[in-house]
Amino acid sequence: MSKQDVSNQEPIREFKEASVYTIILAVFIVFFIILFFMFLGISILNINNETIASGIYIKNINVSRLEKHEAIELVSKELSRHMKDNIILKYKDYSTEISLEQLDASFDVESAVNTAYEYARNNNIFVDNFEILSLMVSNISIDPILNINEEQLKEQLNNISSQLPDTIVQSAYYIEDTNLIITKGKTGNVVDTDKMFKMLKYDIQNLNFIKDKEYNLEVIQKKPDKIDIDKIYNQIHKEPVNATYTVNPYSVSPSEDGIEFNISIEEIKQMLENDQEEYIVPLKIIKPQITTNMIGAEAFPDLISKFSTRYNPRQVDRTTNLRLASEKINGTVIMPGEVFSYNTVVGKRTIDAGYKEAKIYVSGEVVDGLGGGICQVSTTLYNAALYANLEIVERRNHQFVPSYAGAGLDATVVYGSIDFKIKNTRNYPIKIVCTVDKGICNFELYGLKEQTEYEVVLNANVISANKASIKSKTYRTLKLNGQEIETQLLSTDTYKVH
Secondary structure, eight states: OOHHHHHHHHHHHHHHHHHHHHHHHHHHHHHHHHHHHHHHHHHHHHHSOOSOOTTEEETTEEOTTOOHHHHHHHHHHHHHHHTTOEEEEEETTEEEEEETTTTTOEEOHHHHHHHHHHTTOSSOHHHHHHHHHHHHHOOEEEOOOEEOOHHHHHHHHHHHHTTSTTBOBOOEEEEETTEEEEEOOBOEEEEOHHHHHHHHHHHHHTTOOOTTOEEEOOEEEEOOOOOOHHHHHHHHOBOOBOOEEETTTTEEEOOBOEEEESSOHHHHHHHHTSOOSEEEEEEEEEOOSSOHHHHGGGGSOEEEEEEEEEOOTTOHHHHHHHHHHHHHHTTOEEOTTOEEEHHHHHOOOOTTTTOOEEEEEETTEEEEEETTTTHHHHHHHHHHHHHTTOEEEEOBOOSBOOTTSOTTSOOBOBTTTBOOEEEOOSSSOEEEEEEEETTEEEEEEEEOOOSSOOEEEEEEEEEEEOSSEEEEEEEEEEEETTEEEEEEEEEEEEEEOO
């Protein structure tokens, strides 16, 4: 090729290279123009937009392009369906339910919707548009905060522990005539509350359950507390106290028997070294000169409340159990601020104490058991205490609705694991008078009426029922001169169906 040809091709090559650069530059310019107008378009659309950006979900519920009130309504409706479900807990042949409604379980939908609405609203056009563009590539899901009554969930799990067929039985004691009876506890299983709490809360938060899903209860083995005879001595030892009563000002001090061990503590400690189910410690009971019963009705002039239930007197063994339990309670005086414990007053139900075999509930079945029927006594006292407007310190419902009381108005007891306790929150002492006769178990509470006495109304309502369970809520309403003053939720109970 000649020098002239080479020199002629140089301008051509330079022209082609310039054309390529020009085209590339033009493409970039066009791209940025398009991007600019897209950016500008997104900004214009977003300035006055009152809806949630596209591509946002709350608990996998699409809330794109919804206004805040629309999103709240949609998400609340969808999530509320799950909050009506029950969680079924099983352990061997035992099963029970926990209602999410009982736990006040709910999601903070409004906060989650506010978070969704504020996405791409940062008062920075570049950040806002970048977030909107990122939603076109990948959606986001917002997890609302779970609100749940954690204390109620833990309490229900702890309550379930006492109902397990092989639950722990704590060492206990009671006074029978002139003997202190100490019952040795038994190692048993209790619900692993921490583990079950975390598991259930996680599944509720993530909706990892379907209606009536069953969980196997996680349990741990637990040994009963060691018998502390020094502590028992300090609790029961006392000098005799005479009953006193004054009219003006009104004052009642009940009599108290003096109690002393009839053998030394060292002898008792040696006794406790033997492995046996029950230990009998002889007591020295020192009677006061003036007992509460001696001051009689004048010290407790007013009938505060009463309640009765019916029983079948032809069921002789069951009737015997009712009478034995009521005789233990009859005449008991509860001072202001004092807590009455059913198991402490009645004591262990034993053959030596005269108790008979009668029908009881065990692990969901009706079987013969020693002391069967005495829950009717605790139930009758429970209702009398409610009408006297006393505080209920401890109370559990039966596995099944009993024949002598409606759902939500019963109180079961099991010595060593389930007690019934009431506190005298009135200003004056209360005396319990009870009888079991001619098919009627009757409780009357006597004392002195206060300046303001409320009319007490109980409402026990069945809120749901199916083939497997019955659920109820019980309320106590206080009225004054016909006007409602206060309504208190006493309990939410779940029963099995026979």
